[in-house]
Amino acid sequence: MKIYLKDDEIATENLNPGIKVYGEQLYQEKDLEYRMWNPYRSKLAAALLNGLTNIDLKEDYKVLYLGASTGTTISHISDIIKKGMIYGVEFSPISMKKLISLASKRENIAPILADARKPKTYLNLLENIDFLYCDVAQAKQSELFMDNMNLYLKDDCKSLFMLKARSINVSLKPKKVFKEEEKKIKEKGFKITEKVKLEPYEKDHICFLVEKSF
């Protein structure tokens, strides 16, 4: 996996040398160029710096990414899965415009303008998903995540779920929301194999690494 971790810094090998995506720093080591990965801008970088371990993203993976936004995190996954494909689902046309511009410079990103609460609407556009990533920050995020898992993820494959407590209930303590959502996910038969909080980079978020355990 093309991720470089050193102390509190993280970077990916730039698939598109010389080109920045969101103002990140580029640096050269030997013959290769790297892009610094900002954990304050990307929850995946935050989770990796906080100890997330077994994601095993392989170079030829097909990834379904829910909540693509403008493509900050997607761009680093695009660096990692060089020969694979990331299908980025986003329902905001404004974010989608920037994502399309990013995809025009990287062949392994396929933007999909759709509502992730209706997973069947993009059924015809996807094939054999190996990994699912969900970061939608909305009230029914756990249900949306599990619906997409059930429809798209092959057995024994992994997924990452970035859970934002305050989008579910602002008046409950995040710890309680995390517990309730974890229970919901386990009751539906999924297995949570790692749990990583995202502080100090993101408040009130937790990252779950989830597998189908049927």
Ligand SMILES: C[S@@+](CC[C@H](N)C(=O)[O-])C[C@H]1O[C@@H](n2cnc3c(N)ncnc32)[C@H](O)[C@@H]1O
């Ligand atoms: C926290 S941002 C994602 C940031 C992004 N994952 C990154 O790290 O670069 C959440 C995104 O999810 C999108 N979103 C929320 N609900 C959605 C839905 N039902 N379908 C598709 N996109 C959704 C929002 O428009 C927003 O762009």
